[in-house]
Amino acid sequence: MDVLLLGTGASDGVPNAWCGCATCAEARASGSIRTNNSALIDGRLLIDCGPEAPRQAQRAGLELSGVRTVLIGHAHDDHLDPAFLMHRGWVSEVPLQVVGPAPAIARCTDWLAPDQSVVTFTTVTAGDELMLDGYRARVLPATHHALGEAVLYAIEAPDGRHLLYATDTGPWRSALLTAVTGTRFDLVLLEETFGDAEPPNGVHHCFTTFAAAVDDLRSIGAVDDRTRVVAVHVGHNNPTHDELVRRLAELGAEVHPDLTLLRV
Numbered sequence: 001m002d003v004l005l006l007g008t009g010a011s012d013g014v015p016n017a018w019c020g021c022a023t024c025a026e027a028r029a030s031g032s033i034r035t036n037n038s039a040l041i042d043g044r045l046l047i048d049c050g051p052e053a054p055r056q057a058q059r060a061g062l063e064l065s066g067v068r069t070v071l072i073g074h075a076h077d078d079h080l081d082p083a084f085l086m087h088r089g090w091v092s093e094v095p096l097q098v099v100g101p102a103p104a105i106a107r108c109t110d111w112l113a114p115d116q117s118v119v120t121f122t123t124v125t126a127g128d129e130l131m132l133d134g135y136r137a138r139v140l141p142a143t144h145h146a147l148g149e150a151v152l153y154a155i156e157a158p159d160g161r162h163l164l165y166a167t168d169t170g171p172w173r174s175a176l177l178t179a180v181t182g183t184r185f186d187l188v189l190l191e192e193t194f195g196d197a198e199p200p201n202g203v204h205h206c207f208t209t210f211a212a213a214v215d216d217l218r219s220i221g222a223v224d225d226r227t228r229v230v231a232v233h234v235g236h237n238n239p240t241h242d243e244l245v246r247r248l249a250e251l252g253a254e255v256h257p258d259l260t261l262l263r264v
């Protein structure tokens with residue numbers, strides 16, 4: 001399974017365009033910009049499609065015509081800019097399945113002609129399981145909300161590799177841990193939005209809750225020493241680059257820039 005990190009940033013990205021903190025200043029000076037979180041799996045499965053995800057694929061030199069499925073975690077605009085459906089509709093008659101919780105699907109429908117049949121929508125809720133273009137996707141409960149339900153995804157690729165895509169979320173719901181017990185993940189993409197700052201309302205992770213979330217997965221065997229844990233949805237409250245890498249390494253996790261390809 002090849003996982004291309006199209007974007008690794010929180011909703012405002014790094015740098016936040018309006019901020020002069022050390023993390024933002026460093027990112028601005030180095031040109032290492034984190035755009036909205038999104039991952040492209042094997043060129044076929046796109047998870048989250050915020051306003052910058054399609055353009056990020058262009059920066060990687062990739063046409064998205066191989067994508068047959070788009071999974072949306074929740075309705076927040078950094079994870080879903082439905083204009084991609086209109087842009088795709090101008091050039092493609094190839095079927096596409098868009099999957100997400102009800103509030104996300106509701107945001108999509110206005111962006112397609114009423115009589116079109118190229119794009120199909122599948123509304124999911126936590127606990128659902130479905131086959132998508134050869135990938136087994138399990139829908140998991142996020143500790144987050146966006147006009148209603150927000151979900152995470154466990155993906156099993158045709159090659160048998162397992163990915164946990166876990167953003168946006170605060171500390172796990174017990175139903176999530178129950179659902180993933182018995183699965184060993186090869187790759188965990190886990191949000192770490194706030195660094196040393198306190199996440200508002202407990203719907204995102206900071207270093208402390210990120211560490212606890214990884215420990216929870218380790219305690220049920222979902223994460224072991226061969227699992228790569230990668231922090232994503234990184235916000236500017238995090239420390240500057242070298243310190244961020246060091247702090248996450250202490251937690252057994254990695255962090256990478258946008259457009260990093262992870263070969264699992």
Ligand SMILES: [Zn+2]
Pocket residue numbers: 010011076078079168233
């Ligand atoms: Zn987000």
Ligand SMILES: [Zn+2]
Pocket residue numbers: 015016019020021022023024025236237
């Ligand atoms: Zn900042």
Ligand SMILES: [Zn+2]
Pocket residue numbers: 074076144146168
């Ligand atoms: Zn969100």
